[in-house]
Amino acid sequence: MTLNDYLGNISGIVWGPFLLIPLLLGTGIYMTIRLRGLQFRTLGRALRHGLIDRSDDKAAGDISDYQALTTALAATVGVGNIVGVATALSLGGPGALVWIWITGLLGMVSKYSEAFLAVRFRVTDAAGEQSGGPQYYLRRGIKGPIGKILGIAFAVFAIIASFGIGNMTQANAVAAGLHDTFGLDPWVSGVLMFIVIGAVLLGGIQAIGRITAAFVPLMIVIYVIGGLVVLAMNVEQIPAAVATIFKDAFTGTAATGGFAGAGLMMAIQYGVARGIFSNESGMGSAAIAAAAAKTNHPVRQGLVSMTQTFIDTIIVVTITGLVIVITGVWDKGADVAGTMTADAFSQALPGQWGGTIVSISVVFFAFSTIIGWSYYGERCTESLFGRGASVVYRAIFTCVVFIGATTEIKVVWTFADLANGLMALPNLIGILILSGLITRETMAYLKFDPKLRKTPTEVGQFIEDQGMKWK
16 A cells, blocks of 8 residues: 555544534534634625734734735635646535535634634743734633544644645646746756745744735635636526536536546535635644734624635635536546646637646746745744744744755645645644634624624723633
């Protein structure tokens, strides 16, 4: 048995029907009920507050809530939105897209919960910066050895995952994209990324926040516009494609073309696994960026962070999935999943435009993911080994970028799925344990400030009146 087979078997257990899938979906359902459909009834206000208001930019924190959102989006909107979706459809059939949507909609409330907790229990580190995330709120929010064990487990798995999902797979995708589009040798790409990533990491979270604030909206808009053009050119096929997607989501998909066929459980498994790979809801990673945000109250940043899952899954992933199904390339088999989205765009757009848009988007998405995950891994390293270990982590992370760009890393994709699942387990358990605190303080704040329009002075007085130990 090869290492890839061994890791695949373990990943199959973690992502199987008796462990992570019911825990992930169950946590989303439970928190949706407890918070009374928070992700649906507050989405408009949350989008406005995060993208337009910027009213918390003078509050305590290191970066604006908008920069925290774009940093999390930078880490989240990556290869999973292009290659990950294609892999889900090529293995689970078109119906897998419905389970990606369900994972995203339920994941929005999980993303809210972990971002809320990250800000609620954040600490000021030795450099005067805000640090938070599951590695802190699991230990500080859950008293006793259970919280400590969960926090350490998350930090260890997150550091490991940062070299897989957040580094090698992404660097390899950048190198492949630059080679396919511009003929650039992977060694050259590796050296360029080594230099650029190293320079960005030297600037810390402030530099990361500034770069992602300018970079992320542009990269998403380019890809979304390209996808919308493809859908507009094939608008008459959308109803049939949507019908197929929903039908196969609950019945499975028969074998066709290079597609070997998939039952209902395969559609659910690959939809949920690739859904969390894409939007990272429930994994706890994006909460690390949320903890650095300048915000007047944990609820505000939780709502802003929640919109990240909506943008990632309901907008970007939906466009990718519909384009793949409408153009009919989904049944070519899993072996070509890496180029499936590019093939779909190429079929629909004239000349080389389709492939070029996807190739450039892969480069942008993957590069931004590397930047975001470098911060996640660094903060988890710091929580375990102290501030001094950050320099060592940055050096190793930067070197691994070069290795990922120049090495064949099929096993890393399997490893990335496993690491994602192992990260999510302690975080989801922690959310369930702390669900009472999340619900109580969320409901109290939204009753006080339902439109998210209260001034910093008014919010400060509310915090004092509530006896909340937070700043």
